[in-house]
Amino acid sequence: xxxxxxxxxxxxxxxxxxxxxxxxxxxxxxxxxxxxxxxxxxxxxxxxxxxxxxxxxxxxxxxxxxxxxxxxxxxxxxxxxxxxxxxxxxxxxxxxxxxxxxxxxxxxxxxxxxxxxxxxxxxxxxxxxxxxxxxxxxxxxxxxxxxxxxxxxxxxxxxxxxxxxxxxxxxxxxxxxxxxxxxxxxxxxxxxxxxxxxxxxxxxxxxxxxxxxxxxxxxxxxxxxxxxxxxxxxxxxxxxxxxxxxxxxxxxxxxxxxxxxxxxxxxxxxxxxxxxxxxxxxxxxxxxxxxxxxxxxxxxxxxxxxxxxxxxxxxxxxxxxxxxxxxxxxxxxxxxxxxxxxxxxxxxxxxxxxxxxxxxxxxxxxxxxxxxxxxxxxxxxxxxxxxxxxxxxxxxxxxxxxxxxxxxxxxxxxxxxxxxxxxxxxxxxxxxxxxxxxxxxxxxxx
Amino acid sequence: xxxxxxxxxxxxxxxxxxxxxxxxxxxxxxxxxxxxxxxxxxxxxxxxxxxxxxxxxxxxxxxxxxxxxxxxxxxxxxxxxxxxxxxxxxxxxxxxxxxxxxxxxxxxxxxxxxxxxxx
Numbered sequence: 001x002x003x004x005x006x007x008x009x010x011x012x013x014x015x016x017x018x019x020x021x022x023x024x025x026x027x028x029x030x031x032x033x034x035x036x037x038x039x040x041x042x043x044x045x046x047x048x049x050x051x052x053x054x055x056x057x058x059x060x061x062x063x064x065x066x067x068x069x070x071x072x073x074x075x076x077x078x079x080x081x082x083x084x085x086x087x088x089x090x091x092x093x094x095x096x097x098x099x100x101x102x103x104x105x106x107x108x109x110x111x112x113x114x115x116x117x118x119x120x121x122x123x124x125x126x127x128x129x130x131x132x133x134x135x136x137x138x139x140x141x142x143x144x145x146x147x148x149x150x151x152x153x154x155x156x157x158x159x160x161x162x163x164x165x166x167x168x169x170x171x172x173x174x175x176x177x178x179x180x181x182x183x184x185x186x187x188x189x190x191x192x193x194x195x196x197x198x199x200x201x202x203x204x205x206x207x208x209x210x211x212x213x214x215x216x217x218x219x220x221x222x223x224x225x226x227x228x229x230x231x232x233x234x235x236x237x238x239x240x241x242x243x244x245x246x247x248x249x250x251x252x253x254x255x256x257x258x259x260x261x262x263x264x265x266x267x268x269x270x271x272x273x274x275x276x277x278x279x280x281x282x283x284x285x286x287x288x289x290x291x292x293x294x295x296x297x298x299x300x301x302x303x304x305x306x307x308x309x310x311x312x313x314x315x316x317x318x319x320x321x322x323x324x325x326x327x328x329x330x331x332x333x334x335x336x337x338x339x340x341x342x343x344x345x346x347x348x349x350x351x352x353x354x355x356x357x358x359x360x361x362x363x364x365x366x367x368x369x370x371x372x373x374x375x376x377x378x379x380x381x382x383x384x385x386x387x388x389x390x391x392x393x394x395x396x397x398x399x400x401x402x403x404x405x406x407x408x409x410x411x412x413x414x415x416x417x418x419x420x421x422x423x424x425x426x427x428x429x430x431x432x433x434x435x436x437x438x439x440x441x442x443x444x445x446x
Numbered sequence: 447x448x449x450x451x452x453x454x455x456x457x458x459x460x461x462x463x464x465x466x467x468x469x470x471x472x473x474x475x476x477x478x479x480x481x482x483x484x485x486x487x488x489x490x491x492x493x494x495x496x497x498x499x500x501x502x503x504x505x506x507x508x509x510x511x512x513x514x515x516x517x518x519x520x521x522x523x524x525x526x527x528x529x530x531x532x533x534x535x536x537x538x539x540x541x542x543x544x545x546x547x548x549x550x551x552x553x554x555x556x557x558x559x560x561x562x563x564x565x
Contacts, residue, residue: 412503
């Protein structure tokens with residue numbers, strides 16, 4: 001079983017961590033008999049250096065895009081043959097974030113190499129994501145920046161607008177797609193359009209409302225990128241105020257940080273700015289000294305097209321992967337502010353358009369988890385996708401709606417605090433009756 | 447049973463003749479087989495190979511993510527650290543880690559149970 005990476009990689013993936021989304025109390029993949037492996041994808045990030053420096057070398061960047069995962073996969077298979085006297089019967093790839101993109105790119109570029117792939121919150125439409133992330137930073141550089149207390153204000157307002165729509169008053173927005181249409185940041189506008197001592201953090205300025213609307217809006221390119229796409233979908237709503245610790249959390253972790261964006265990006269900036277601004281400098285402009293506020297993407301069109309082809313992982317043609325019996329499970333977290341869940345949703349729908357809805361259902365699934373941030377916090381997010389995938393690949397048992405849990409990080413029981421149905425796109429959990437902490441109190445329906 | 451297992455293993459080793467350099471498999475003699483994987487002749491090189499003792503579940507005080515705090519219980523396994531040489535001498539190598547459970551067979555135990563006494 002191959003583990004995917006994260007961020008810009010540059011760290012050796014040991015293959016010893018829990019698989020993506022895995023319940024905390026289940027036996028490890030090694031304990032279940034899997035050979036596990038991972039890679040740094042062909043570069044090592046040095047302490048104190050931006051994570052994108054490696055992109056200045058073409059081979060290192062192509063390794064990051066796709067080659068490293070294939071090379072390491074082939075090397076691992078050879079080692080398994082030498083160790084056990086036979087080839088592995090099945091191969092699996094599981095990854096989160098960048099690792100999820102790697103999973104999808106394996107299905108698209110190397111369809112013969114894996115039998116089962118789990119792509120969780122994949123960072124596809126990669127060129128679009130880096131540009132949209134940078135845009136989100138630029139719009140908060142001056143008066144648009146929103147402080148953590150105001151982030152809480154927005155989180156509360158979203159819950160007030162949408163929490164009860166599924167029938168339960170449980171501080172969770174079960175249908176964030178409908179909520180995105182219903183919630184208007186404008187409703188929090190200060191009477192004067194600006195804050196003063198009296199209004200404090202209890203309302204938003206015009207510049208802040210513009211920043212939120214920008215975050216939610218599509219990012220449009222003036223030309224087409226790989227696979228005919230020319231935009232990046234905007235981010236969703238809910239989980240804005242999920243507490244921030246490193247990559248865990250909502251707006252503060254990923255978008256806003258605890259201080260307005262700086263150049264070069266500072267450690268207390270949102271990660272999207274750190275990733276996006278560095279991406280503009282090292283990946284697209286390939287000019288580490290570039291002032292990102294002066295960047296004009298039209299001047300780098302050829303490079304954008306090149307990177308898009310390498311990194312976007314949006315090829316909807318999974319016919320070869322399907323023909324060889326491959327099985328794909330995608331999972332999107334609806335309160336993810338690292339990448340937009342709408343990118344993965346759109347990709348899945350593009351596969352359905354390309355191969356047919358019924359045909360796609362024979363080998364691929366998309367699940368959406370409401371209220372969950374990029375890494376699995378904020379709402380129930382744990383699910384044994386390894387078993388779901390193995391059952392599908394090896395026993396022909398296709399997964400239906402599943403269940404996600406929120407577990408206490410406390411050994412050995414890792415008590416379940418809350419469980420919810422994990423619905424197949426485009427269904428959401430609707431409240432029926434009973435305790436809101438029990439999955440059986442909800443049913444999946446569009 | 448033991449004899450039958452040997453026959454099975456030798457049989458599969460004969461089929462993949464190119465890979466029959468090892469007389470025994472990891473499940474038979476974990477330490478020897480694990481250590482024998484060091485080295486390499488092409489671009490792929492194994493820099494270290496060491497058998498790891500079984501380890502207990504641990505939860506780190508802090509971690510970047512909730513699941514990142516959990517270090518799961520692991521059985522004994524052969525830990526390989528290797529690298530793949532770059533084509534461009536200025537590019538860094540691709541580093542990788544492979545973990546081979548010594549009681550498994552390289553596939554899921556439930557699938558391989560018939561051929562393995564270890565599961």
